[in-house]
Amino acid sequence: MTNAKTHNQALHCFMCSNKISSAPLSYNDIGWTTNEQFLSLKIYFCSFCTFAFAFPELNPEDIHSYYAEQYRSPKSTFYINFNKKVIPEINDLYNNRSFAQLTLARSFCTFDHGDSFLDIGPGKGGSFIIANAIFPAPALHAIELSKEADEYYKKNFNTTSHLSLTNFSKGERKAKIILMSHSLEHFCMSDLDILFKNIQTALHDEGVLVIEVPNVNMQVHQYVRGPDTPHLLFFTPKSLKALLIKYKFKVLFIDTCGPLYNLKKHESSVHPALLKKIFNNMPHRIQIYSRTIVRFFRLVWKYIQKPLELISRNSTSTTLPNHSYGGERKALRLIAKVDHE
Numbered sequence: 108m109t110n111a112k113t114h115n116q117a118l119h120c121f122m123c124s125n126k127i128s129s130a131p132l133s134y135n136d137i138g139w140t141t142n143e144q145f146l147s148l149k150i151y152f153c154s155f156c157t158f159a160f161a162f163p164e165l166n167p168e169d170i171h172s173y174y175a176e177q178y179r180s181p182k183s184t185f186y187i188n189f190n191k192k193v194i195p196e197i198n199d200l201y202n203n204r205s206f207a208q209l210t211l212a213r214s215f216c217t218f219d220h221g222d223s224f225l226d227i228g229p230g231k232g233g234s235f236i237i238a239n240a241i242f243p244a245p246a247l248h249a250i251e252l253s254k255e256a257d258e259y260y261k262k263n264f265n266t267t268s269h270l271s272l273t274n275f276s277k278g279e280r281k282a283k284i285i286l287m288s289h290s291l292e293h294f295c296m297s298d299l300d301i302l303f304k305n306i307q308t309a310l311h312d313e314g315v316l317v318i319e320v321p322n323v324n325m326q327v328h329q330y331v332r333g334p335d336t337p338h339l340l341f342f343t344p345k346s347l348k349a350l351l352i353k354y355k356f357k358v359l360f361i362d363t364c365g366p367l368y369n370l371k372k373h374e375s376s377v378h379p380a381l382l383k384k385i386f387n388n389m390p391h392r393i394q395i396y397s398r399t400i401v402r403f404f405r406l407v408w409k410y411i412q413k414p415l416e417l418i419s420r421n422s423t424s425t426t427l428p429n430h431s432y433g434g435e436r437k438a439l440r441l442i443a444k445v446d447h448e
């Protein structure tokens with residue numbers, strides 16, 4: 108890669124075409140330091156429309172093979188064991204993210220017997236459990252590149268997986284609800300034109316698109332956001348809405364959701380950049396284990412909090428972040444439909 112200044116001089120915002128004038132920010136690649144494609148990245152922030160993006164653009168073929176082979180593999184921090192035989196249960200329905208997303212979507216459209224629900228990037232398949240529970244005999248579809256995931260969804264939820272949206276749309280199939288939960292931020296900018304064109308084709312005239320992405324305004328959340336890898340796009344309410352309008356969608360709903368940001372976090376005594384440097388110099392295997400351990404303790408903390416909620420009713424842990432909206436929250440949720448006007 109040439110130096111960042113060269114990129115900066117020529118760079119224009121993908122969203123609003125204005126010139127990027129501010130210096131690039133470092134890409135927070137904690138946990139993926141052995142994956143060379145992420146090492147070259149810097150983040151550029153547009154002060155006009157608040158959109159931010161990783162640059163230089165990665166090779167779409169490399170990204171494709173990364174999601175097909177590495178992202179969910181045992182060597183990844185995002186590993187999912189799809190060989191588990193037991194269907195995962197929903198422990199906390201009221202604060203389940205898919206439940207919040209699909210009930211919100213349902214209030215903007217109908218969902219009749221046998222209608223199609225399509226999840227682009229379903230992860231553990233939580234949305235399929237919810238869709239099966241709240242929709243009448245839904246036809247479940249996934250866009251998924253991982254073979255193990257495909258088999259898992261098919262076996263446990265009777266889902267049909269497709270390698271692309273074009274495959275889904277064959278035979279004039281239309282989805283009443285399309286969900287992209289924490290997947291849009293993984294796309295390359297050069298893939299967005301074709302992505303939204305294909306969503307336009309795949310979405311039923313009366314159907315809705317649900318998008319949830321991290322809420323990252325680099326001006327405000329620069330020091331409090333989590334690791335970036337493998338995110339390539341960073342949205343604010345303003346830039347996410349602009350993106351949908353750019354691709355001829357009508358935005359019916361948009362707001363922040365999820366847990367609240369702790370904006371004072373970066374004032375703590377240890378500088379995040381120093382922590383990152385120490386972390387990235389540790390052996391790769393230890394990096395993976397460390398993140399798994401952090402996730403484990405977060406999970407344990409969640410269970411410890413439950414009895415505490417009964418004692419302290421005023422505690423913030425009694426809120427339902429997945430159903431709460433507004434303010435400095437960590438995610439953005441949007442509902443849109445095709446704009447025919």
Ligand SMILES: [Zn+2]
Pocket residue numbers: 120121122123124125153154155156157158
């Ligand atoms: Zn811009």
